[in-house]
Amino acid sequence: MSSTRPSRPPGAGRIDVHHHLCPPAYADEVNRIKPVFKALLDWSPARSVEDMDRGDVGTAIVSMTTPGLWFGDDDAARRLCRACNEYSARMASDYPGRFGFFAALPLPDVEGSLREAEYALDVLKADGVALFTCYQDKYLGDAHFHPLLAELHRRKAVAYTHPTVSDCWINLVPDVSEATIEYGTDTTRTIASLVFSGTASRYRDIRFIFSHAGGTMPFLIGRFLQLERNRAKRGQPPIAAEAEVRRFFYDTAQSCHPAVLAALRQVADAGRILFGTDFPWGRANEHATALESCGLSATELQAIGRDNAVRLLSRFHDHAVVMGGE
Numbered sequence: 001m002s003s004t005r006p007s008r009p010p011g012a013g014r015i016d017v018h019h020h021l022c023p024p025a026y027a028d029e030v031n032r033i034k035p036v037f038k039a040l041l042d043w044s045p046a047r048s049v050e051d052m053d054r055g056d057v058g059t060a061i062v063s064m065t066t067p068g069l070w071f072g073d074d075d076a077a078r079r080l081c082r083a084c085n086e087y088s089a090r091m092a093s094d095y096p097g098r099f100g101f102f103a104a105l106p107l108p109d110v111e112g113s114l115r116e117a118e119y120a121l122d123v124l125k126a127d128g129v130a131l132f133t134c135y136q137d138k139y140l141g142d143a144h145f146h147p148l149l150a151e152l153h154r155r156k157a158v159a160y161t162h163p164t165v166s167d168c169w170i171n172l173v174p175d176v177s178e179a180t181i182e183y184g185t186d187t188t189r190t191i192a193s194l195v196f197s198g199t200a201s202r203y204r205d206i207r208f209i210f211s212h213a214g215g216t217m218p219f220l221i222g223r224f225l226q227l228e229r230n231r232a233k234r235g236q237p238p239i240a241a242e243a244e245v246r247r248f249f250y251d252t253a254q255s256c257h258p259a260v261l262a263a264l265r266q267v268a269d270a271g272r273i274l275f276g277t278d279f280p281w282g283r284a285n286e287h288a289t290a291l292e293s294c295g296l297s298a299t300e301l302q303a304i305g306r307d308n309a310v311r312l313l314s315r316f317h318d319h320a321v322v323m324g325g326e
Contacts, residue, residue, distance in 0.1 A: 015060075016052065020092070051285075059097060110145065118324040129159055133164055139192075140161070141198075159206050159209070159301055165178040218266060248268070249274055270299075
């Protein structure tokens with residue numbers, strides 16, 4: 001792997017926090033187990049950079065996506081995560097300033113995930129870790145994940161979270177993909193799991209990023225608040241649901257629509273929203289243009305496009321200059 005384009009100066013362009021890659025080891029191993037989307041198999045670093053340049057994206061923080069990395073064998077998942085994370089780190093080195101990465105973890109293997117998080121964050125200098133919304137039948141608030149979440153809390157780590165689909169939710173509506181409906185719903189399920197289990201409050205120093213504007217959560221916040229009131233009536237421990245969801249971060253991937261952003265803005269201020277494209281399914285220029293049609297001010301667009309990510313991700317702290325500065 002080698003750079004085919006000159007690097008951009010630090011501080012130039014948007015920061016895309018929802019940008020996928022497909023390392024060769026992943027394509028070779030996973031495609032034999034579960035078919036990988038063609039858009040991923042066709043991916044290359046050069047294609048990412050080309051799309052980024054079209055949409056004035058200076059840096060993409062890359063991550064793995066569905067179908068995931070664990071298929072029942074802990075050792076195989078550990079090896080695959082290590083290969084993917086080392087590939088991501090090399091890519092960031094080969095394209096200076098253009099890429100960061102959220103480290104893949106072999107969950108639901110918690111012990112392996114603790115080891116990989118330590119290596120990725122301390123040695124490879126990952127920008128955070130990448131989680132999926134659920135693993136088999138467990139959502140992120142489940143006690144099974146508490147040892148990992150406690151360590152991420154200790155580190156004040158960023159935990160980028162991408163939706164997936166449990167087998168029980170597949171093929172519910174003919175001719176409508178799970179990505180169309182279930183991804184947003186599964187994001188909401190894991191947010192609810194974290195909030196109403198008390199896990200989000202217990203590990204509040206984790207800086208969660210939720211994909212796709214928080215899924216359906218902004219539309220269901222009224223039901224969250226009703227559940228909060230019902231719990232109080234039953235004498236259960238208090239949960240401040242709205243305060244909890246306001247602490248999270250949310251990306252704009254596949255969500256740059258006035259109705260979606262208007263709903264999200266009711267539960268998250270502009271300082272908690274991050275630019276995302278969902279490359280290779282989304283395109284940077286299309287997302288940027290659509291975002292500009294959502295009624296946001298120039299200051300808000302600047303914050304979402306770059307400034308919020310600069311504050312959140314440590315790699316940018318030394319060169320926090322305005323978007324587009326050359």
